[in-house]
Amino acid sequence: MNLFQKKLLDHLGCKQSLWGKFKNTFSSKQKLSQLQELPAWANWSHLMDELNWLHARLRDDHSRTILENTVLYHLTGGAWKVKWRGDNLRWLPAREEPSDDKEKIQTSFLGWELQKRSLYSMGFPIKAFLTNKRPNIIFDLEQYSDPRNNIYVQEGDVVIDGGSCWGDSALYFSYLSGSSGNVYSYEFMPENLSIMQRNLELNPELARRINIIEKPLWSKVGVEMEFLCDGPATRINKEENSSGILIKTQSTTIDELVENNQVHKIDFIKMDIEGAELEALKGAENSIRKFKPRMALCVYHRPEHFTELARYIDNIHPEYMFSLDHMTTMDWETVLYASPH
Numbered sequence: 001m002n003l004f005q006k007k008l009l010d011h012l013g014c015k016q017s018l019w020g021k022f023k024n025t026f027s028s029k030q031k032l033s034q035l036q037e038l039p040a041w042a043n044w045s046h047l048m049d050e051l052n053w054l055h056a057r058l059r060d061d062h063s064r065t066i067l068e069n070t071v072l073y074h075l076t077g078g079a080w081k082v083k084w085r086g087d088n089l090r091w092l093p094a095r096e097e098p099s100d101d102k103e104k105i106q107t108s109f110l111g112w113e114l115q116k117r118s119l120y121s122m123g124f125p126i127k128a129f130l131t132n133k134r135p136n137i138i139f140d141l142e143q144y145s146d147p148r149n150n151i152y153v154q155e156g157d158v159v160i161d162g163g164s165c166w167g168d169s170a171l172y173f174s175y176l177s178g179s180s181g182n183v184y185s186y187e188f189m190p191e192n193l194s195i196m197q198r199n200l201e202l203n204p205e206l207a208r209r210i211n212i213i214e215k216p217l218w219s220k221v222g223v224e225m226e227f228l229c230d231g232p233a234t235r236i237n238k239e240e241n242s243s244g245i246l247i248k249t250q251s252t253t254i255d256e257l258v259e260n261n262q263v264h265k266i267d268f269i270k271m272d273i274e275g276a277e278l279e280a281l282k283g284a285e286n287s288i289r290k291f292k293p294r295m296a297l298c299v300y301h302r303p304e305h306f307t308e309l310a311r312y313i314d315n316i317h318p319e320y321m322f323s324l325d326h327m328t329t330m331d332w333e334t335v336l337y338a339s340p341h
Contacts, residue, residue, distance in 0.1 A: 004052035039077040050307035063324040084326045109231025127202045144296040146337040157267035161185040167196030174206040189234045218251035219282035235274035253283030266291045275301035292340040300334040
């Protein structure tokens, strides 16, 4: 049994008297068999050695606690209370943002309706069509920043925005990188692009520094790919007899952007591309080796990504350090942060 597994058992032992259906599972004898009885153990058991490696490589106690509790959340099928960034932050109370009108956009994703909102009360001079839920993970919780370890977009940065969706992350990065920065946003789903364009029109000053590339990121250029259209959850189609809307497009890579002399440096890479993150990192290997960018990578789409993304970066540059945070009370929005110092 490795140290990470012992940490999981320590948590379970401390909470055993509070458990409902699991309380009889955990006795005072903390054995590996207790972990093996957890509902999702089969999905995670093969990762325990790698999770132990990542646990040791994380740069702070907060990140290690996040990893322990997030994995326990998954192992217990959601019965464990996941730790998240909102536990440690304050934000304005949930309410309707001031708006000059009630213009809205109806999306095809889960019937969500986007309202034109002002984000001035959050400290951002931005207007955008967004959901009216608070906290907003990009602007309230600043999902793609790790302030504890100085991993965030800075003035003058060239930013890769992998998976821009409705353009809120692009606007966020454009604001942070300032007049001397540039954002390269990868988005190809027609509905997402339509909403993104309306959001850019609301913010012309920020929009001037945002470059939209209408192709998916992958490990190779020119691969024909089929995607299932699903708003923010648009993903590579692996479903047989799918009844959803499918689109075909050709892939690109981050390295191609550099090789074509479109950018001469990359300072920050963000990826939230529904499980394609590892392949996209493979298509950025030369750029990572050359520029050593700071990174914010979503790892929640696949259990293997909790460790595979960090391993891949470590193999390129062993000096990279890692941290972790989680943005919801549920199983999505876990982000791995990486920087070379």
